[in-house]
Amino acid sequence: MRTYTLVNQKGGVGKTTTAISLGAELGRRGMKVLIVDCDPQANATSCLGIEPGSVTAGTYDALIGRLPATDCVLHSPNLKLTLLPSSPALAGAQVEIVGMADRERALQRALSPLGGHFDYVLIDCPPSLGLLTVNGLVAATNGVIIPVQCEYLALEGLSQLMQTLQRLRSGLFPALAVRGLLLTMYDSRTRLSKEVADELRDHFGDSVFETVIPRNVRLAEAPSYGIPIASYAPNSPGGIAYREFAEEILERDGVPMAKAAVRVSKDGIPKNARSAALGDHGGVSHGA
Ligand SMILES: Nc1ncnc2c1ncn2[C@@H]1O[C@H](COP(=O)(O)OP(=O)(O)O)[C@@H](O)[C@H]1O
Numbered sequence: 696m697r698t699y700t701l702v703n704q705k706g707g708v709g710k711t712t713t714a715i716s717l718g719a720e721l722g723r724r725g726m727k728v729l730i731v732d733c734d735p736q737a738n739a740t741s742c743l744g745i746e747p748g749s750v751t752a753g754t755y756d757a758l759i760g761r762l763p764a765t766d767c768v769l770h771s772p773n774l775k776l777t778l779l780p781s782s783p784a785l786a787g788a789q790v791e792i793v794g795m796a797d798r799e800r801a802l803q804r805a806l807s808p809l810g811g812h813f814d815y816v817l818i819d820c821p822p823s824l825g826l827l828t829v830n831g832l833v834a835a836t837n838g839v840i841i842p843v844q845c846e847y848l849a850l851e852g853l854s855q856l857m858q859t860l861q862r863l864r865s866g867l868f869p870a871l872a873v874r875g876l877l878l879t880m881y882d883s884r885t886r887l888s889k890e891v892a893d894e895l896r897d898h899f900g901d902s903v904f905e906t907v908i909p910r911n912v913r914l915a916e917a918p919s920y921g922i923p924i925a926s927y928a929p930n931s932p933g934g935i936a937y938r939e940f941a942e943e944i945l946e947r948d949g950v951p952m953a954k955a956a957v958r959v960s961k962d963g964i965p966k967n968a969r970s971a972a973l974g975d976h977g978g979v980s981h982g983a
Pocket residue numbers: 705706707708709710711712713738822879880881908909910911912914915916918933
């Protein structure tokens with residue numbers, strides 16, 4: 696099982712879009728994928744067609760220890776994705792876990808019953824460096840993926856994030872790694888996008904993924920249909936880019952592509968997972 700956390704304290708840089716789009720592509724390749732929505736704004740949850748207000752068991756309940764995470768996940772056979780959904784209640788968790796012992800490890804603890812059920816766990820963080828994000832970082836066993844929007848001052852925004860990562864490394868989590876920076880919303884028509892991309896590659900070298908995600912309206916449209924780009928517009932520039940990104944991840948992780956393509960993703964899903972009509976606005980269906 697590999698766990699990656701999508702992080703950037705800036706909002707609107709493509710964390711949620713990347714979690715959903717990468718997750719769906721890995722799922723299509725037979726990987727068992729869990730998306731953990733760790734943002735009280737619950738965008739990943741609504742991007743998958745689930746109304747956050749309807750979530751009665753989700754990240755919040757697992758985080759505060761009210762329910763085991765295995766009872767909170769929703770599985771979509773259609774999209775080949777499993778989701779630990781968020782709800783507005785998660786905003787309260789920040790306050791509730793402050794008093795807990797080992798409060799930075801609450802998410803890691805909450806996710807541990809799911810260990811072994813999945814090939815990939817992708818944790819989507821809120822746009823802040825608060826306690827929920829720190830929990831997301833501490834759970835990032837295989838490192839963090841940092842989406843960076845190709846725009847002015849991108850580099851400045853990153854230094855605060857790098858400092859936070861460094862602080863965690865020298866304290867709680869020495870092995871915390873940067874899996875890579877992903878350039879997003881690249882606009883090939885502007886010189887600025889190219890300049891920012893060049894600057895980031897100069898500065899971070901091989902830590903920048905080769906794949907670049909273009910600005911593409913299809914990526915912005917897909918959430919309103921509650922489905923990932925892989926189902927909405929797989930051959931759009933955005934769809935193709937996320938397919939390439941999934942391939943780059945699998946390759947860097949040493950997962951043989953052929954094996955990834957033939958793996959059956961049916962078994963192994965926690966038996967308590969409720970099947971959810973993720974992706975068709977059908978709401979959450981309860982029961983096996
Ligand atoms: N490559 C892209 N091209 C166009 N729109 C995008 C792209 N990536 C994300 N978006 C849109 O930009 C907004 C912010 O993206 P999102 O993934 O929610 O960012 P974050 O999770 O970092 O706040 C969303 O409306 C999303 O649909």
